[in-house]
Amino acid sequence: MSDAATDPIRRALWLDALEQKLRPCLPPALSPHCRLGNVVGGKLVFIVDSPVWHAKLRLAAPELINVARSVGLEATEVVAKTAAAPTLPRNAAGQPVKPMSEASRAALKAALLSLDGSTCADAVGDLGPSPQKPAPAG
Numbered sequence: 001m002s003d004a005a006t007d008p009i010r011r012a013l014w015l016d017a018l019e020q021k022l023r024p025c026l027p028p029a030l031s032p033h034c035r036l037g038n039v040v041g042g043k044l045v046f047i048v049d050s051p052v053w054h055a056k057l058r059l060a061a062p063e064l065i066n067v068a069r070s071v072g073l074e075a076t077e078v079v080a081k082t083a084a085a086p087t088l089p090r091n092a093a094g095q096p097v098k099p100m101s102e103a104s105r106a107a108l109k110a111a112l113l114s115l116d117g118s119t120c121a122d123a124v125g126d127l128g129p130s131p132q133k134p135a136p137a138g
Contacts, residue, residue: 018068034046034049
């Protein structure tokens with residue numbers, strides 16, 4: 001076995017780097033709906049978030065195989081697996097962050113203080129003071 005197969009972190013980084021090389025070859029509409037999940041033998045295994053994208057990935061397979069071969073892989077096939085949940089998190093930009101309630105803040109602080117270690121004590125300090133409610137306009 002190679003080092004990449006025995007070290008999961010190194011393998012994940014390798015897969016991520018490979019995905020960055022293959023992603024530009026995907027059609028722009030398909031790119032946000034699929035990701036490279038694994039490389040097994042000569043198979044590039046992609047995870048898609050619906051059967052529609054499964055079919056579109058199949059159409060892009062020849063170009064993906066050519067690019068994979070150009071970077072040194074002996075790719076012979078593209079396999080698509082449909083995931084139950086979206087492959088990439090939805091963009092939460094523009095959505096306001098809801099402040100933590102006092103009860104949640106107290107529970108989190110108590111949980112962190114119950115753990116051993118200076119990191120937890122630092123995390124309690126990082127919580128900072130509870131946000132003040134804005135004064136009513138008037």
